[in-house]
Amino acid sequence: xxxxxxxxxxxxxxxxxxxxxxxxxxxxxxxxxxxxxxxxxxxxxxxxxxxxxxxxxxxxxxxxxxxxxxxxxxxxxxxxxxxxxxxxxxxxxxxxxxxxxxxxxxxxxxxxxxxxxxxxxxxxxxxxxxxxxxxxxxxxxxxxxxxxxxxxxxxxxxxxxxxxxxxxxxxxxxxxxxxxxxxxxxxxxxxxxxxxxxxxxxxxxxxxxxxxxxxxxxxxxxxxxxxxxxxxxxxxxxxxxxxxxxxxxxxxxxxxxxxxxxxxxxxxxxxxxxxxxxxxxxxxxxxxxxxxxxxxxxxxxxxxxxxxxxxxxxxxxxxxxxxxxxxxxxxxxxxxxxxxxxxxxxxxxxxxxxxxxxxxxxxxxxxxxxxxxxxxxxxxxxxxxxxxxxxxxxxxxxxxxxxxxxxxxxxxxxxxxxxxxxxxxxxxxxxxxxxxxxxxxxxxxxxxxxxxxxxxxxxx
Numbered sequence: 001x002x003x004x005x006x007x008x009x010x011x012x013x014x015x016x017x018x019x020x021x022x023x024x025x026x027x028x029x030x031x032x033x034x035x036x037x038x039x040x041x042x043x044x045x046x047x048x049x050x051x052x053x054x055x056x057x058x059x060x061x062x063x064x065x066x067x068x069x070x071x072x073x074x075x076x077x078x079x080x081x082x083x084x085x086x087x088x089x090x091x092x093x094x095x096x097x098x099x100x101x102x103x104x105x106x107x108x109x110x111x112x113x114x115x116x117x118x119x120x121x122x123x124x125x126x127x128x129x130x131x132x133x134x135x136x137x138x139x140x141x142x143x144x145x146x147x148x149x150x151x152x153x154x155x156x157x158x159x160x161x162x163x164x165x166x167x168x169x170x171x172x173x174x175x176x177x178x179x180x181x182x183x184x185x186x187x188x189x190x191x192x193x194x195x196x197x198x199x200x201x202x203x204x205x206x207x208x209x210x211x212x213x214x215x216x217x218x219x220x221x222x223x224x225x226x227x228x229x230x231x232x233x234x235x236x237x238x239x240x241x242x243x244x245x246x247x248x249x250x251x252x253x254x255x256x257x258x259x260x261x262x263x264x265x266x267x268x269x270x271x272x273x274x275x276x277x278x279x280x281x282x283x284x285x286x287x288x289x290x291x292x293x294x295x296x297x298x299x300x301x302x303x304x305x306x307x308x309x310x311x312x313x314x315x316x317x318x319x320x321x322x323x324x325x326x327x328x329x330x331x332x333x334x335x336x337x338x339x340x341x342x343x344x345x346x347x348x349x350x351x352x353x354x355x356x357x358x359x360x361x362x363x364x365x366x367x368x369x370x371x372x373x374x375x376x377x378x379x380x381x382x383x384x385x386x387x388x389x390x391x392x393x394x395x396x397x398x399x400x401x402x403x404x405x406x407x408x409x410x411x412x413x414x415x416x417x418x419x420x421x422x423x424x425x426x427x428x429x430x431x432x433x434x435x436x437x438x439x440x441x442x443x444x445x446x447x448x449x450x451x452x453x454x455x456x457x458x459x460x
Contacts, residue, residue, distance in 0.1 A: 002081065003054070004050050004054070007053045007056055008053060011034055011048065011056075014035075015035070027388045028388075029059040029061075029404060029408065030056060030057075033056060033059055034056060037052055054082055057075055057082065058079070060210075061210065061390075061393070062076065062206070062209070063357075063388045064247070064357060065388060076212075076307065079210075079212040080213075080307070081212075084214060088212070089130070092130070094128070095394050096208050096211050096216070097216070098207055098394065099172045099176065102175060102176020103144075103146075106140060106141075106176055110142075112140045116137045116139075116140070117139075126399075130398055130399050132397065132398065132402035134402065135396070135402060138178070138433065140177070144176050145176070146175055148183060149198045154168075154186065154197065154198040155198045155199070155200070156197075163193065164193070165196075165197060165237070166195070166237050167228065167231035167232075167238050168185065168186065168239055168241075169199075169239065169240045169241075170185075170201070171204065173430065173433075178429050181241055182241055184447045187460055188330070188450060188451055188460075191340065191459060199227045199228065199230075201224055201227065204220065204221075204244065205220040205248060206244050206252075209307070210393060211394075214307075217307075218308070218311070221308055225311055225316060228323075232322045236322075238322055239325075242427075242429065243427050244355075244357045244428065244430070246324070246357070246361060247357035247361055250323045253319070254319075255306045255307070256302075256304040256305060256306040257304055257313035257314075257320075258313075259274065260304035260313035260314075263304075263313055263314060263317060272296075273292040273293060274298060274299065275291075275292060276291050276292075277289055277290055325361055325363060326447060327446060330366070330447075330450075331370055334370065343374045343375065343454065343457065344456040345375040345453075345456075346453050347376045347377070348377070348421075348422040349422045350421055350424075351423075351425070352365075352367065352371065353428075354426075354427075355427060355428035355430075355431050356388055356428075358427060367425070367427060374453045382416070382419075387411060387412040389409045389428075389431040390404070390406065390412075391431060391433055391434040413435075413439060416439060421441060422442070423441060423443070423449075425444050425446050425449060427447075
């Protein structure tokens with residue numbers, strides 16, 4: 001199926017359903033345009049053009065707010081098919097590999113900051129890279145997280161066997177642009193007696209997936225799965241401080257893996273029934289953890305044939321089932337009595353924004369529970385599921401997407417300004433970039449606030 005037919009099938013499916021006509025009208029870009037094109041086609045009799053179909057897929061920033069994962073996957077596959085056929089723009093090749101940009105800038109941070117803050121040079125770079133002239137670059141830190149890791153020898157594994165040990169997946173934006181976030185994560189874990197190991201890792205693959213770069217996405221995913229799989233076998237829990245990375249490792253990469261012949265054989269499925277786990281974490285499933293589906297009905301439909309099916313399904317499952325969001329992991333420690341409660345008061349008025357990819361992990365809002373442990377804090381959470389900052393990772397940097405990005409985030413920004421906080425707290429560093437662009441407030445990751453409260457008590 002060519003890419004135009006793939007996205008056309010999405011248009012027909014969604015128009016027939018119509019649920020997202022009102023559900024997605026306030027935040028999403030794709031669905032309002034999809035219905036506008038479809039309505040115009042019905043009214044005029046003129047088919048949606050091939051160019052309009054291609055433009056449609058470029059409106060999706062994979063925020064995952066839409067209720068149908070199969071539609072989301074089909075849009076991604078259509079975008080990828082366009083890129084496979086037509087190739088990626090040079091400007092996308094420049095900005096899609098966030099880790100490469102970060103490591104290059106981090107090699108000579110003072111020089112990089114000079115060029116990025118110098119208006120004529122920065123303007124020229126933005127023009128070549130297709131970045132909007134008004135988009136603000138973050139400052140390059142003097143020491144990025146990978147350098148700090150090597151200095152602290154966190155990339156070697158534990159010298160003794162601790163009670164708990166974590167393989168930390170830091171995320172590109174944190175590693176290279178906001179290293180204070182992964183540093184705070186490590187320090188809080190160590191203070192709570194948890195050994196931290198930083199395995200060799202590449203980008204989670206979300207930015208390249210979003211741009212339709214199949215080859216690089218699979219390269220990143222395969223690299224990470226192999227190394228994280230070995231970490232899990234060695235007894236590590238995988239923890240992500242970035243909700244997008246967590247969403248990729250927990251949900252996106254494992255799509256279809258439970259339907260694979262390898263998994264079905266491993267769980268003892270017979271010739272008549274497929275065994276599908278009913279729980280996300282089913283590492284040691286008993287018979288009660290499965291739903292049985294007749295192979296005669298479902299085998300042709302439910303199969304491991306998605307984007308990441310070329311990567312070993314058993315490895316994808318083991319990594320997914322042993323990956324935790326940082327807030328989720330710390331809350332679990334608190335509930336089991338393993339998190340030290342030596343928090344000192346913080347009295348600032350804080351607005352907390354739970355990002356899109358945290359919601360998709362279906363773990364609630366763990367940071368609201370954790371921040372609630374800090375005495376004196378005035379904390380308000382942005383309520384409602386249909387709020388997106390509009391940044392969409394590297395999409396928010398693009399010249400043609402900038403205006404739309406700002407418009408997408410305007411509703412959320414209005415909510416924040418209504419709260420009138422002293423600080424904004426969010427676990428998504430892409431959102432942090434957008435909030436820096438659009439608000440006057442100081443912005444923190446929740447783990448920075450937890451460290452600050454620990455530190456003021458003399459704990460760190």
